[in-house]
Amino acid sequence: MTVIGKILSAWRSRWFALLVSCLLVASASAAAAGGGKAMSVQVKQGQVRATPSFLGKIVGTLSYGDRVEVLEQKAPWIRIRPPGKGAPGWMHASALSEKRILLKAGGKEADVAASGGELALAGKGFNADVETEFKKKHRDIDFSWIDRMQAMKVPQEKIGAFLKEGGLPTSQGGGK
Template identity: 40%
Template sequence: MKHVCLCQILILLLVGATALASTLQVQVRSTPLREMPSFLSGVIMEIHYGQPVEVLAVQKDWQRVQVLGTRTIGWVHGSALTDRKIELASGDALSGRVSADELALAGKGFSPEVEAAFRAENQTLDYQALDRMEKIKIRPEESAFFLEVGGIEPRGGVK
């Protein structure tokens, strides 16, 4: 009985280690690789659509990853990653024809044609406010200042 229980524990540990040591890819246009598992944490670098990463650890919705081909390690929110294989065409097959945004959307099955069809079916929706919001970029220093002035102390990230 002890041997069976010990074997089951070993199998569970091996399965867990294998699950963590998986390779995922970035499924959004770009995402920050952060120092800590928090949206308010410092940014190490930006990683881009299709970039493969190896998962080293998981903490709730965050994954500690190493960018493949580098020694760079940091945290990425799980929503920016996928286990689906993303294949990018090489060379000039995409040159001048497709924007980075279109490429990211196409990787998710969302193309300009799909957007056009959706807009045609939903003509009463106003996208101007959304388009303006997508253009807003907030620097990490601005976020830190906002938190400091507001007396907000985020949990789970650097202060």
């Protein structure tokens, strides 16, 4: 083996050790997750359900940035306790973020946001102001259909009926 070969193989094993230790740390923190951890609602409106399924009864609705306490995980569903007096229930993991979402700029917490990846500032970056600015420069681009599209809402009970009528299994709530 040449000198370079030796160096390279030492380098490789070092990286391998680093990878293994990173994985160990990651799995240890995953195991600790569950009780008492807090997460944030990362969608405009998040539904809380009685059972871990989209077909479960909706027991509450939370807003963007709301902090919830994690009670139990049953991937991809998470049982949470909402802030305030709301009843606990299930939310799909895709509606929640590990990050704290701050709704207002300014203040001490927001200063931390710039340095850490654990905070997200709502309304920052590409936002309604940027869209307004864009619209001013591109008057030919029409947003009215986008607004109409987003106003089209499908009630959950219609989805349940649609699945049933179509002979589609509803046991797992229409999804994973």
